[in-house]
Amino acid sequence: MIIDIHGHYTTAPKALEDWRNRQIAGLKDASVAPKAAELEISDDELRESIETNQLAKMKERGSDLTIFSPRASFMAHHIGDFNTSSTWAAICNELCHRVAQLFPDNFIGAAMLPQSPGVDPKTCIPELEKCVKEYGFVGINLNPDPSGGHWKEPPLSDRHWYPLYEKMVELEIPAMIHVSTSCNACFHTTGAHYLNADTTAFMQCLTSDLFKDFPTLKFVIPHGGGAAPYHWGRFRGLAQELKKPLLSEHLLNNIFFDTCVYHQPGIDLLTKVIPVDNVLFASEMIGAVRGIDPETGHYYDDTKRYIEATPNLSAEERYKIYEGNARRVYPRLDAALKARGQ
Ligand SMILES: [Zn+2]
Numbered sequence: 001m002i003i004d005i006h007g008h009y010t011t012a013p014k015a016l017e018d019w020r021n022r023q024i025a026g027l028k029d030a031s032v033a034p035k036a037a038e039l040e041i042s043d044d045e046l047r048e049s050i051e052t053n054q055l056a057k058m059k060e061r062g063s064d065l066t067i068f069s070p071r072a073s074f075m076a077h078h079i080g081d082f083n084t085s086s087t088w089a090a091i092c093n094e095l096c097h098r099v100a101q102l103f104p105d106n107f108i109g110a111a112m113l114p115q116s117p118g119v120d121p122k123t124c125i126p127e128l129e130k131c132v133k134e135y136g137f138v139g140i141n142l143n144p145d146p147s148g149g150h151w152k153e154p155p156l157s158d159r160h161w162y163p164l165y166e167k168m169v170e171l172e173i174p175a176m177i178h179v180s181t182s183c184n185a186c187f188h189t190t191g192a193h194y195l196n197a198d199t200t201a202f203m204q205c206l207t208s209d210l211f212k213d214f215p216t217l218k219f220v221i222p223h224g225g226g227a228a229p230y231h232w233g234r235f236r237g238l239a240q241e242l243k244k245p246l247l248s249e250h251l252l253n254n255i256f257f258d259t260c261v262y263h264q265p266g267i268d269l270l271t272k273v274i275p276v277d278n279v280l281f282a283s284e285m286i287g288a289v290r291g292i293d294p295e296t297g298h299y300y301d302d303t304k305r306y307i308e309a310t311p312n313l314s315a316e317e318r319y320k321i322y323e324g325n326a327r328r329v330y331p332r333l334d335a336a337l338k339a340r341g342q
Contacts, residue, residue, distance in 0.1 A: 001342065002304065003326040003333070004058070005139075006176065006222055006258050006282030007066035007107075009096055011053040013045045016095065020074065023088065027080050036087055046098055055106055057285050061304050067326075067333070068096050069110035069141050072287075073189055075180035078148035082116040082123055089114035089127055097135040108333060109137035110176065113164075115146040117153070122163035132171050138332040139220075140168070142175035144201050149184030149193050156201055156219075157208030165214050172331045174218035174256075177201040190288035198226025202255065206239055206247070211254045218254055218329055220280065224261035229273045248275070256329055258282035259303050259321065262289055264296075267306035276317045280325045281307060 019039040026033025054066065070092030077085055089112050100107045111131035113124040131137040142164070145151050154160045156177070168175060182193035198221050211217060221228065228235060236247055244250050256278050261267050270279060283303045293300050307313065307321060327334035 001065065001337075002063040002322045003281060004063045004066040004283050004285070005220065005280045005326050005330070006260055006284045007054060007068045008071045008284065008287060009068060009092070009099065010071045010286050011049045012071065012095060013041050013049055015039060015041050015045075016091070017074075019091070020088065023084065024079055027084065036091055039091060041095065043098070043102060046095070047102055050099055050103060050107075053286055055103065058106060061283075061285075061302050063281075063283070063304060064106065066107050067110050067139060067330070068099060068107040069139075069176075070096055070112040072112075072141065072178050073181045075112050075115075075141070075143060076148065076183075077115040077143055077146035077180055078117055078150075078183055080116070082114065082119045085116045086114040086123075086127065093127065093131050093135065093137075097131070097137070100136070108336060109135055110139040110141060111135075111137050112141055113143070115143050117147045119146075120163075121161055124164060125167050128164075128167060129171070132173060132332070136332075136336060137173075138330045138336065139173050140175050141178040142219075143179055144177055144197060144204070145179050147183075148180060149182035149187045151200075155204040155208070157204050157210040162213075165217050168218075169214060169216055174220055174329050176220040176222055176258075178222055194223055194288070195226045198223050199228060200226075202226065202228040202235070202251075203238075205251055205255060206235060206244065207242060211251065215253070218256065220256045220258060220329065222258045222260055222282065222284070224259065224266060224270050225257035225274070229257065229270050232273045252278050256280055256325065258284075259307060260284045260287075260301075261306070262300035262303070263293070264306050264309060267303070268310050268312060271307075271310050271312040271317075271321075276313065276320050277325060279321050280329060281322045 022034040093111050096109045100109045114127050179197040182189045187193040260282050283301050285301045289300045
């Protein structure tokens with residue numbers, strides 16, 4: 001079984017974006033603000049948006065199940081206030097839930113949180129609990145920078161975030177540390193802000209003792225871990241100077257990297273540097289990089305090809321990356337699969 005742990009609903013029917021635009025317009029002129037119930041998307045529309053996009057590509061490329069969350073760049077937690085994010089997150093999560101219901105063999109949900117800059121993260125817990133307990137979601141996306149590129153919240157190691165971590169540990173769900181749109185002109189959203197945030201999150205964990213307080217807390221750092229694997233020597237050296245334990249003990253029981261790295265040398269490096277138990281298959285397909293690589297003739301985000309081609313992995317190690325590690329890091333996914341006899 002091949003599990004892609006990083007998929008977003010980037011192809012939702014246009015009505016969703018139209019609704020969001022009206023919600024944003026409503027922040028200035030309340031008379032145009034839409035009600036949640038005004039968004040109408042039929043099952044047929046959902047089905048078509050998936051069958052012609054993600055599901056078609058999954059079949060073509062040979063993956064079976066995608067952990068599916070709302071479109072990351074559309075989370076835009078910096079817009080409006082908690083109520084804005086709360087309504088928007090509920091709508092987006094419900095759509096992912098409906099997709100998972102329509103295609104239960106191929107999609108299982110992960111939640112976007114109703115974060116808002118300067119607002120206590122514990123306000124996200126009701127939406128999180130609803131998604132896990134009612135919708136059967138198996139993970140969350142946690143935005144370490146809901147200001148959208150201005151980094152106004154404390155680091156992930158700060159007690160600010162602890163109520164959320166307590167709930168994650170209780171419910172046995174990991175968080176993918178995933179920022180959203182950058183509204184800071186210095187940072188391109190997917191080319192700079194995403195990768196900066198991946199690296200920043202890793203370093204915030206490295207300098208802290210967060211996982212002493214939460215030994216079972218799990219973070220997935222997407223996009224191949226940003227700069228972390230490439231600069232592993234720097235991070236090992238910094239940990240040494242800070243008198244931290246070896247990274248294998250300090251971070252690698254809790255931090256995992258996905259394979260959203262869009263070329264062969266990147267996957268070769270990732271699988272050489274990072275222990276195989278800490279690498280999870282993902283493509284983030286129909287996401288940031290949608291083109292075809294002229295050097296290979298294949299889509300950049302067809303990451304399974306790189307896992308297949310790398311000389312660094314045995315068959316058993318490939319199994320871990322495709323399936324075994326995902327079952328371990330996402331215990332609720334494992335339980336859901338086992339309940340279906342898989
Ligand atoms: Zn993503």
